[in-house]
Amino acid sequence: MTARREPDPPGVPGAHLKWGWAWPANRRVMYNRASADLKGNPWSERKRWVWWDPSFVNPPDPKTGKPVPHGKWVGYDVPDFGATKAPDAQPKPDGIALDALSGTQPFIMRADGRGWLFVPAGLVDGPLPTHYEPHESPIQNPLYKQQTSPVHKVWAPGKPYNKLAAVGDPKFPYVISTYRLTEHYLAGAMSRWLPWLAELQPELFIELGHDLAKEKGIKNLDWVVVSSPRGHIRAKALVTHRIGVMHIAGKPIHHVGMPWHWGWMGLSTGDVVNDLTSWVGDPNVSIHEGKAFVCNVEKA
Amino acid sequence: MPEPMGFFTDTTVCIGCKACEVACKEWNQLPAENGGIGELSGDSYDNTRKLDGIHWRHVRFIEQFKGPYDGRWLMMSDVCKHCVQAGCLEVCPTGAIIRTEFDTVVIQSDVCNGCRACIAACPFGVIDVNPVSGTAQKCTLCYDRLKVGLEPACSKACPTDSIQFGSIVELRTRAHKRVDQLKAQGVKAELYGADPEGALGGLNSFYLLVDEPEVYGLPRKPQLPSSRLAKSATFSVASAAVLGVLALVGLRKRRMDEQSRGGGGGGSSNV
Amino acid sequence: MSDTFFTGAPHWTWFIIPYFFVGGLAGGAYFLAAALDWFGRPEDRPVVRTGYDVAAVGAILSGLLLTIDLGRPLRFWHMLFQSENFPAIMFKGWSPISFGAWAILLFGLLSVLSALGARAEEGRLQMPALRAVGGVVKGGVAKLVSGIGGLLGLFIAGYTGILLSVTNRPIWADSPWLGALFIASGASTGAAALILLAPARGASERTLAWLSSFDARALVVELLVLAAFIASLGSLNRVWVSFWGLLLLVGVVGFGILAPLRMHAKPAQAAKLVLLGGFLLRLATMLASEGIDRYRVAAGL
Numbered sequence: 001m002t003a004r005r006e007p008d009p010p011g012v013p014g015a016h017l018k019w020g021w022a023w024p025a026n027r028r029v030m031y032n033r034a035s036a037d038l039k040g041n042p043w044s045e046r047k048r049w050v051w052w053d054p055s056f057v058n059p060p061d062p063k064t065g066k067p068v069p070h071g072k073w074v075g076y077d078v079p080d081f082g083a084t085k086a087p088d089a090q091p092k093p094d095g096i097a098l099d100a101l102s103g104t105q106p107f108i109m110r111a112d113g114r115g116w117l118f119v120p121a122g123l124v125d126g127p128l129p130t131h132y133e134p135h136e137s138p139i140q141n142p143l144y145k146q147q148t149s150p151v152h153k154v155w156a157p158g159k160p161y162n163k164l165a166a167v168g169d170p171k172f173p174y175v176i177s178t179y180r181l182t183e184h185y186l187a188g189a190m191s192r193w194l195p196w197l198a199e200l201q202p203e204l205f206i207e208l209g210h211d212l213a214k215e216k217g218i219k220n221l222d223w224v225v226v227s228s229p230r231g232h233i234r235a236k237a238l239v240t241h242r243i244g245v246m247h248i249a250g251k252p253i254h255h256v257g258m259p260w261h262w263g264w265m266g267l268s269t270g271d272v273v274n275d276l277t278s279w280v281g282d283p284n285v286s287i288h289e290g291k292a293f294v295c296n297v298e299k300a
Numbered sequence: 301m302p303e304p305m306g307f308f309t310d311t312t313v314c315i316g317c318k319a320c321e322v323a324c325k326e327w328n329q330l331p332a333e334n335g336g337i338g339e340l341s342g343d344s345y346d347n348t349r350k351l352d353g354i355h356w357r358h359v360r361f362i363e364q365f366k367g368p369y370d371g372r373w374l375m376m377s378d379v380c381k382h383c384v385q386a387g388c389l390e391v392c393p394t395g396a397i398i399r400t401e402f403d404t405v406v407i408q409s410d411v412c413n414g415c416r417a418c419i420a421a422c423p424f425g426v427i428d429v430n431p432v433s434g435t436a437q438k439c440t441l442c443y444d445r446l447k448v449g450l451e452p453a454c455s456k457a458c459p460t461d462s463i464q465f466g467s468i469v470e471l472r473t474r475a476h477k478r479v480d481q482l483k484a485q486g487v488k489a490e491l492y493g494a495d496p497e498g499a500l501g502g503l504n505s506f507y508l509l510v511d512e513p514e515v516y517g518l519p520r521k522p523q524l525p526s527s528r529l530a531k532s533a534t535f536s537v538a539s540a541a542v543l544g545v546l547a548l549v550g551l552r553k554r555r556m557d558e559q560s561r562g563g564g565g566g567g568s569s570n571v
Numbered sequence: 572m573s574d575t576f577f578t579g580a581p582h583w584t585w586f587i588i589p590y591f592f593v594g595g596l597a598g599g600a601y602f603l604a605a606a607l608d609w610f611g612r613p614e615d616r617p618v619v620r621t622g623y624d625v626a627a628v629g630a631i632l633s634g635l636l637l638t639i640d641l642g643r644p645l646r647f648w649h650m651l652f653q654s655e656n657f658p659a660i661m662f663k664g665w666s667p668i669s670f671g672a673w674a675i676l677l678f679g680l681l682s683v684l685s686a687l688g689a690r691a692e693e694g695r696l697q698m699p700a701l702r703a704v705g706g707v708v709k710g711g712v713a714k715l716v717s718g719i720g721g722l723l724g725l726f727i728a729g730y731t732g733i734l735l736s737v738t739n740r741p742i743w744a745d746s747p748w749l750g751a752l753f754i755a756s757g758a759s760t761g762a763a764a765l766i767l768l769a770p771a772r773g774a775s776e777r778t779l780a781w782l783s784s785f786d787a788r789a790l791v792v793e794l795l796v797l798a799a800f801i802a803s804l805g806s807l808n809r810v811w812v813s814f815w816g817l818l819l820l821v822g823v824v825g826f827g828i829l830a831p832l833r834m835h836a837k838p839a840q841a842a843k844l845v846l847l848g849g850f851l852l853r854l855a856t857m858l859a860s861e862g863i864d865r866y867r868v869a870a871g872l
Contacts, residue, residue: 181345182317195336196325200318202338202347209368221342236340244368267336350579350865387739393669394649395661413649414642416581417668420738425579425865434642517865519574525737526665528744532736536729536750539796543725543758546788547603551610554781 013048015077026078031115033073033081033106040073040087040103050075052087081106124151125283134292135280136165136229138173139249153281162279163229165294172228172294174212174254178273179291184261187274192266204262204270206235208297209244212254213237216299223300226258226276228293233271234300256297260290304403305446306382306504307455307463308471310478311516312489314462316345316359316375323457324357327442331432344373351378353430356439357454362515376507376516377454377463380405380426380439381493384501387525388418388427396435403468403504404441412436423500423522441505468504475508482508492518500524573807575741577865584861586640590633591731591853592760594675595753596846597629598728599761601682603782605721609714614775618782620689621769623717625761626682626724634679651676667734678727681720688713728757735856742860745807748800749856755793760849762786763842783838786845790828797824815859822851 001021008014015028022028029035032050037043040052056072071086073079082089082098089103098108105113118127132149133141141147147167156162165172183201184191191197206226208218218224220239225232235258245252262270278293324330331354341347344361351358358378365371386405389397396411397418407418407427412435419427419436430437442452450456455465464471472494482489489510493503499522513520604622607615638647646654650672653659663669687701688708696702708716732749743749762782769779801808811819827848831841 195332196322198336199332199334199338200321200347201345202336203340205340211368221340236342238340238342238344240344240363241365241368241371242363242373246368268338352579391663391666391668391737393661393663393666393672394646395653395663396649411646411649411654412643413646415640415650415668416583416642417666417734417738419579420581420583420735420740420743423574423578423739425577428579429582429642436642514572514577517577519577519739521574523574523739525739525744528736528747529665529667529733531747532733532750535747536733536754539751539754539792540725540729542792543754543789544602544606546792547606547758547785548610550781550785550788551606554777555612 013076015049017078027080028077029080031080031106031108032075032077033079033108034115035075036087038087038104048075050077050079050081054086058084081108123284125149133167134289136167136169136172136278136289136293138168138175138253138294139251140167142249149283151283153283153286155279155281161230164278164280165229169229169294172296174256174295174297176226176228176276176293176295177255177257177291178260178277179257181259181261184259186261187272188261188263188266188268191261192263192268195267198266198268201259201261202268204235204259204273205238206256206258206297207238207240207243208256209254210239210241211245211252212256212297213239216297218297218299225298225300226256226295227298228276228278228295230278231275233273233275235271256295302401304468304504305466306402306404306441306468306471306506307379307452307465308475308494308506308508309377309379309463310475310508311374311376311462312482312487312508312510313460314359314375314377315460316361316373317459318359319457319459320377320379320454320463321348321355321357321359323453324439325354327445327453328356328440330354330356330430350428351380351426351438352428353437354432356380356437360516362511364511364515374511374515376509377458378517379454379505380441381424381500381506382439382441382504383522384496384504385524386500387421387423387523390524390526391417391421393417400443400446402441402443402446404443404446406440406443407436407438409433409435409437421525423519468502471506475506478508482510492516573741573745575739575744576863578739578741580861580864581738581740582861583640583857586636588853588857589850590636590640591753591857592850593629593636594633594731595728595757595849595853596760596764597626597633597682598678598724598726599757599759600629600764601626601678601685601717601724601761602721602728602758603761603765603785604685605717605724607778608717609721611778615778616692617773617775618765618769618778620686620693621765621772621774622761623682623685623689625764625768626720627679627686630675630679630682633675637675667730667737671730671734674723674726674730678720678723681716681723684708684716685713685720688716724761725754725757728761729754735860740860741863742804742807742810742856746800746803748796748803752793752796752800752852755789755796756849756852759786759789759793759845762789763845763849766838766842767846779838783835783841786842787832790832790845794824794828797828810859810863813859815855815862818851819855819859823848823855827851 004018004020006018008016017026035049036051042048042051050073053074054071058068060067068084072084073081085103087103091102092099101113107113107115131143133147135148181201183197218237222237223234224237225234243255243257245254258273260273263272277290281288341349344363346361348355348358360376360378362374382404389405394411394413396408398406400406414434427436427438451465455463475491475494479489489508492509492513493506496502509516600622604619607619638644641647653661687705690696691705696705729750732753735743735749738744762785766782826844831844834841
């Protein structure tokens with residue numbers, strides 16, 4: 001079934017039900033009862049998908065032999081709903097599972113049959129996403145007076161090894177992200193010992209834009225010192241247009257980036273980029289803000 | 301009966317992961333350069349730089365930007381082109397370089413004596429000496445794998461199917477379809493080496509490129525070395541003839557001068 | 572940009588550059604010796620014998636240099652015989668390095684025979700085996716050997732230039748004049764070598780005078796061919812805006828051609844400069860191309 005490749009003809013609306021197989025019932029859009037309104041008619045002609053045909057003659061119930069009232073959900077897709085459950089059906093008083101849901105509750109895998117925009121418990125923030133600046137940022141939050149998430153984690157607050165820059169600190173004017181390369185894995189403890197990988201990316205580098213490079217007198221492959229409130233490291237400069245200056249809140253803000261795969265053992269060695277990052281983390285899952293903090297870059 | 305096999309490399313889907321480089325090294329057990337201890341090249345994400353005796357696959361990274369964030373990053377896995385008319389095979393004086401039943405070009409490592417004529421002859425700069433063996437080495441299109449019905453290591457490893465392996469006839473059909481599809485999207489796509497009437501009779505490892513060949517480090521009109529033999533030999537023969545005539549005329553003049561002086565010894569030199 | 576800039580360098584350097592010089596010189600010397608052997612006079616014999624010796628030593632030295640340069644020197648014979656089908660011959664008439672290997676072998680054989688013949692003529696061979704061989708090489712046999720060898724000598728001097736052209740390398744493959752240039756240089760350096768070495772073997776003033784005048788003419792031919800070579804490179808001549816260009820202009824043209832042409836009164840000094848110029852010519856043309864490699868070109872280096 002999964003190898004079927006029979007599309008619907010062009011120009012005809014359809015779900016291409018004969019193209020492969022969507023487990024478990026070949027239904028292509030989940031909760032597709034929601035494509036029809038409370039009365040069972042499509043919300044719009046353009047979005048007609050699954051709808052209630054009240055005149056459909058149903059065969060008797062194969063299990064009990066009792067006749068089944070007229071009406072069936074029909075359409076382009078396999079209905080994700082009781083096939084003959086009318087839009088005005090009421091939940092059974094002592095019903096369990098789907099019997100406890102009415103004809104206007106399409107989210108059949110939720111206990112109340114409704115779609116939820118957010119969970120009522122389990123997260124420390126929310127309910128809806130919004131924009132906060134990272135703990136270290138060169139600018140004020142343009143959306144709110146509340147600069148950062150009020151519930152984000154800060155480890156060792158006030159300790160000298162987790163100094164954090166104030167907003168717009170001129171000593172650390174650039175935004176830095178850390179990221180990965182294909183050739184190395186995590187902190188590089190394994191990949192930096194493998195000759196075939198070490199030769200593909202042999203040294204730590206910092207990627208910076210041509211504008212910043214010119215401003216600081218840095219040429220491609222020059223040694224630079226990258227510093228943050230937590231410390232400083234050395235790396236070679238890779239000057240590129242793939243990263244560069246952005247204009248934010250009326251200011252030119254330089255963005256620089258470093259892969260964080262290096263350490264001092266192995267065939268390929270280099271400074272540890274995590275010496276720079278801030279001990280600040282996501283409110284729920286504690287991932288640290290390794291992709292958004294501030295730094296300074298100077299020619300070594 | 302085996303038919304011409306090779307690669308069609310669609311550079312538009314290459315992600316620059318270098319799995320092809322590593323798979324090739326692993327299958328052929330090639331050493332890393334300097335044991336893996338190297339220096340950053342500064343050339344984008346390309347620290348391999350060129351094909352050589354211990355790098356038989358090389359991923360190029362070409363940054364084409366007008367300003368910050370404004371441009372594109374081209375990636376291409378370079379390899380031996382397995383030319384239908386191969387310059388390296390032409391000049392090899394030991395007969396080490398042969399054409400296999402798959403129409404691929406292979407250097408027999410036990411015959412090569414490391415004279416390096418093939419290195420100078422290759423129009424694509426693909427070959428170099430493997431310092432371990434002292435002989436010239438390059439991509440074999442995994443001849444050992446083809447013989448047992450496997451596909452080459454690089455094409456097997458390629459996660460995006462940028463490197464596609466198969467019969468040349470089928471690959472060319474596929475490639476032309478892909479070019480048409482891309483052109484319909486407004487991409488300036490061209491095939492390099494897919495024309496059997498074209499340079500070197502076509503390349504059994506051909507490419508889909510989105511810019512001029514020079515951008516990718518490829519020669520626009522690669523030629524066979526022997527195309528230069530006739531002219532070079534003619535001019536050399538002419539030079540030899542001139543010198544020969546000068547020598548003989550000089551000797552003759554000397555003899556005639558001495559005869560006209562009535563022979564005898566002494567006398568200042570003339571001619 | 573010429574397509575030749577997208578190729579890789581073969582690293583023909585420290586053994587091959589001296590080989591080109593020695594081979595050219597030996598070939599030129601043999602040619603001159605053969606010319607004197609066939610068309611010269613008895614007073615020319617000392618130069619003829621010197622020429623054969625220079626050719627023989629040069630040929631043996633060439634063989635050694637070429638063999639050491641190989642990545643697998645013990646496999647040098649793979650260029651002469653098919654290693655998997657010994658003793659089937661390995662020969663490609665369209666590949667200069669293939670027909671050159673056989674040419675050097677033949678040249679070595681002929682030049683050694685001629686040298687032995689010349690020594691036998693002087694009665695200087697001690698070992699019975701050598702004396703037997705040398706004894707054969709006289710009269711008509713000697714003329715046949717030197718006739719073929721003389722032509723082969725010019726071939727040896729020039730085929731190396733053709734070899735460089737039958738590649739895809741910058742400068743070499745961009746001009747058809749290298750073979751002609753190396754022949755002229757081989758002739759001039761061969762003559763220069765004889766001018767320096769033959770007096771010790773008893774060469775007459777007149778032979779030396781003829782050598783000097785031939786050398787001068789060969790230098791003029793060399794200069795003209797060098798000009799044609801440069802002209803044929805067209806826009807590629809920007810490669811000479813470098814140390815190699817300086818070497819070519821000052822070392823080869825200045826010291827190696829123009830200066831000796833003006834030194835009529837001091838033939839020995841002139842000959843030394845000619846030799847220097849010949850060596851520098853090989854050095855400049857080889858290394859100027861060697862430095863051009865596709866990844867450096869791609870990187871804008």
